[in-house]
Amino acid sequence: MSAPNCGERLTGHGSEWRDAKLSPEDARTATNWVEQKIDKRSMLTNKDRVEDVRDVMWQLEKDGEIVVHRIRDEHEPVDVKTLYGWTKRIPTTRLWHHKSCGQCGNIPGYPASLLWLMNMLGKSYLDETDQTSCTAWNYHGSGIGNLESLAAVFLRNFHQAYVSAKAEGGPEGYYYPLVHCGTSFGNYKEVRGYLLQSAELRERVKKILGKLGRLVDGKLLIPEEIVHYSEWAHVMRDEIAKHRVIDCSEIRATIHPACHVYKMVPQDAIYDDAILEGNRVAVSTGLMQALGANVIDYSTWYDCCGFGFRHIISEREFTRSFAIDRKIRVAQEEAHADVMVGHDTGCITTLDKSQWIGAAAGKEVDLPVLADVQFAALVCGAHPYKIVQSHWHASSTEKLMEKLGIDWQAKKAEFEAYLEDIKVGKQENLYDPRRMITSGPGFKPLPQVAQAAAEGSQ
Amino acid sequence: MGHAHSSRVETVIGDPLSPTPQLPREKLEEIFADIQSDIRYDHELNGCLNCGICTATCPAAYYYDFSPREIVQLLWTENLEGIYDAMQEKIWSCAQCYTCAARCPFENSPGGLVMLMRETAIKHGMESAKNVLRPFSRVMLKLISTGNQLAPDMINPDHFADWGPNISKVKAPLKLLRKAIPMPTLNTTETAWEVNLKTSVELYTIWEMTGVLKQLETIDENLFDVITDIMDEKRQDYQDFLDEQA
Numbered sequence: 176m177s178a179p180n181c182g183e184r185l186t187g188h189g190s191e192w193r194d195a196k197l198s199p200e201d202a203r204t205a206t207n208w209v210e211q212k213i214d215k216r217s218m219l220t221n222k223d224r225v226e227d228v229r230d231v232m233w234q235l236e237k238d239g240e241i242v243v244h245r246i247r248d249e250h251e252p253v254d255v256k257t258l259y260g261w262t263k264r265i266p267t268t269r270l271w272h273h274k275s276c277g278q279c280g281n282i283p284g285y286p287a288s289l290l291w292l293m294n295m296l297g298k299s300y301l302d303e304t305d306q307t308s309c310t311a312w313n314y315h316g317s318g319i320g321n322l323e324s325l326a327a328v329f330l331r332n333f334h335q336a337y338v339s340a341k342a343e344g345g346p347e348g349y350y351y352p353l354v355h356c357g358t359s360f361g362n363y364k365e366v367r368g369y370l371l372q373s374a375e376l377r378e379r380v381k382k383i384l385g386k387l388g389r390l391v392d393g394k395l396l397i398p399e400e401i402v403h404y405s406e407w408a409h410v411m412r413d414e415i416a417k418h419r420v421i422d423c424s425e426i427r428a429t430i431h432p433a434c435h436v437y438k439m440v441p442q443d444a445i446y447d448d449a450i451l452e453g454n455r456v457a458v459s460t461g462l463m464q465a466l467g468a469n470v471i472d473y474s475t476w477y478d479c480c481g482f483g484f485r486h487i488i489s490e491r492e493f494t495r496s497f498a499i500d501r502k503i504r505v506a507q508e509e510a511h512a513d514v515m516v517g518h519d520t521g522c523i524t525t526l527d528k529s530q531w532i533g534a535a536a537g538k539e540v541d542l543p544v545l546a547d548v549q550f551a552a553l554v555c556g557a558h559p560y561k562i563v564q565s566h567w568h569a570s571s572t573e574k575l576m577e578k579l580g581i582d583w584q585a586k587k588a589e590f591e592a593y594l595e596d597i598k599v600g601k602q603e604n605l606y607d608p609r610r611m612i613t614s615g616p617g618f619k620p621l622p623q624v625a626q627a628a629a630e631g632s633q
Numbered sequence: 634m635g636h637a638h639s640s641r642v643e644t645v646i647g648d649p650l651s652p653t654p655q656l657p658r659e660k661l662e663e664i665f666a667d668i669q670s671d672i673r674y675d676h677e678l679n680g681c682l683n684c685g686i687c688t689a690t691c692p693a694a695y696y697y698d699f700s701p702r703e704i705v706q707l708l709w710t711e712n713l714e715g716i717y718d719a720m721q722e723k724i725w726s727c728a729q730c731y732t733c734a735a736r737c738p739f740e741n742s743p744g745g746l747v748m749l750m751r752e753t754a755i756k757h758g759m760e761s762a763k764n765v766l767r768p769f770s771r772v773m774l775k776l777i778s779t780g781n782q783l784a785p786d787m788i789n790p791d792h793f794a795d796w797g798p799n800i801s802k803v804k805a806p807l808k809l810l811r812k813a814i815p816m817p818t819l820n821t822t823e824t825a826w827e828v829n830l831k832t833s834v835e836l837y838t839i840w841e842m843t844g845v846l847k848q849l850e851t852i853d854e855n856l857f858d859v860i861t862d863i864m865d866e867k868r869q870d871y872q873d874f875l876d877e878q879a
Contacts, residue, residue, distance in 0.1 A: 218735075218736060219735060221738075222738065222740055274818070274825070274826055275825075276780075276781040276782045276783045276784075276825040276826075277782065277783050277825070278825075279781075279816075279818075279819050279825035279826045280781065280783035280784050280785050280787070280788070280824075280825035281783060281785070281788055281825075283811075283814045283816070283819050284814075286816060286819070287814060287815055287816055287819075290815075290816060291815075302816060302817075302818050303818070303829075304818055304826065304827045304828060304829040304832070305829040305831065305832050306780075306826075306828075306832065307779075307780025307781070307828065307832055307833075307836050308776075308780055308781055308782055308825075310776060310780065310782070312782045312783075313769075313772060313773070313776045313782050314748070315729040315748070316729075316769070316772075317751075317765075317766050317769050317772075317773070318748065318751030318752050318754065318755050318762065318766075319755065319766070319769075319773065319845060319848050319849060319852070320752075320843075320845055320848075321752055321843060321844065321845065321848075322671070322672070322673060323843040323844075324839055324840065324843035324844075324845050327839045327842070327843060328780075328836070328839060331835060331836075331839065335832075361731075369672065369673065369676075373672050375672065376672060382842070383838070383839055383842045383843070386838060386842070387835050387838060387839075389835075434730040434731055434732060434735075435730075435731065437735075438730065438731045438732055438734065438735035439731050439734070439735075441735055477690070477732070478692065478732075479692050479728060479730035479732060481692060481728065482728070482730075483692075483693075483728035483729065483730075484728070484729050485725065485729075485765070485769075486728060488768060488769065488772060489765075489768035489769070491795060492696075493693070493696050493697070493728075495795065496696060497692050497695065497696070497728075501692070501695075528793070528796040528797075528800075529795075529796075530797075531795070531796060531797025531798075531799065532795040532796075532797065560803070561813070561815065562815065564814060565802075566801055566802040566803040566810075567800075567801060567802075568799075568802075569796055569797055569799040569800060587802075587803070590803065590813070591803065591805075593813065594803075594805055594809055594810075594813055597809060597812050597813055598809070602812060602813075602815075603815055604815050604816070604817055605815045605816060606816075606817075608817035611817050611818050611827070612829065613829075614829065614831060615829050615830050615831035615832075615871070615874065616829075616830050616831075616871075616874050
């Protein structure tokens, strides 16, 4: 046994911690030094031992161990640069929507806006029922689950994306998976890395995928890239901006970048020297700038939102305190923001829903919160309620709409009238509902892809 | 795995003032061996200079007696009692944002190490894990049986009073509002999207084959019984469908 620590417990700082007792001037100098380094790209790149797991992937394919789901010319890919200047291919059409349970359950205007933008740009996609969530929200929150289960879920969902076009008479690999959730995106990239590096893990999950009939030629199927929807929106930003019908040049926007999008497997996140000098992840900021909004920096840009996975469900004192004190208040008081824009499920939920309770603690805040594609759809003329579904947002999206010159009360009245139409079966959809079931009970063959291919269209 | 027998620190240091009763050395070694034997362990822990940048940037450290630096140090020095002590409460403070991992000069992932400790706490049926996970029953039920963590019918104002009165700004029945989402897969109330029966059955096979159901049984036997009943029924439904097709 070591000697007792003078009665101190093992705390966050540790018993060896001593106050440096710097003078205010010296403390300011030290803080300035840190601030010059902090939040900068060099923070992430000044490290050793970074390998590109895609090199391992191509070698494993060459060795006949795996099959790679390739991004082909038909997916009309656009190349971007990631943290270290590596190239990543982003497919822009023939996309399989891998939905987010948090978005679909709680912020449905988020995926609806994305699909609306794709319709606007004439992009081809499939939104189907044969998919589970990544299950990583639960895993990070509760610890129920493990690397093997996460890997098997990843491979099952991505295999389904690979074979999904068969239901419409199309070939394997026709649709490429587009991941909606930031946590799914981070989790899948992490899991893909472990799968490529561990023969033992591959062997274990191969048995499971084999039992499910989810191998390709007896091998595991690995996607060439794992692609987040915000990356699609990023490479399409100039095309999207051409369709803008509402001026947003007076809007001061703050960006909340999602931790699981760019802090997990950071080497895969997109950076662009022309966007915030390449010091911060480019997605969302690039889109907002292309649309003409003013992206305003703020000192807690790098902080997480406070979601916490477990905390948002069972310990929201933490979640709302962090969201208000470290994000919303700073964006309001420092950046004088009109909106906070994000690109992930948990962040949008946390930042949007945690504001109302602030008044109870004398911290009144009021900042509209939207996902990047919701904002883009809004200024491209999407209906604020039918498409953007802003009524699910607790924050004051109406205030933003007023600043954009949108008569939200009239739009809301239109939506309420539309609800009466739905009661008599006059529902409007973004795609043919018959396409959503691709196998099992309720499936009816619909040779849409085969027909489109024969007609030489998308 | 025999990692615990080759500890760099053979004498237990631990926290002499901890109210947690000490476990036999063998049990502490078993717990540590479970953490250390995960294939991710050596990837997540590379060394530590106590620089503390992880704790400086940690959101949980703002509000809890929690420090990613401490977690790394306990594991790096193989402080078996300290590790066990941290598993009683501290590991559940982590917000899983991975800011610590992004910033660590050694490329450690304190957040990733916390996950290995959480999994191990569950495997050993620790009371701390049971207490923390009690509010998760409904989430777990949805997730294991449908693959969706969150469903529209879970956003109940009674459960989310602190979200205020604007959970929905249009007053209409949930079912109608869900039908007004222009994605047909989302016209649901009990799941975030309509999940194919085949998909649920495949997912259940994954849970079975990866030991996740076993984890669940260790933590909450009643919930385990409910879920197995539901899934047995779903499996039967799917088998009936296949028989009809034959």
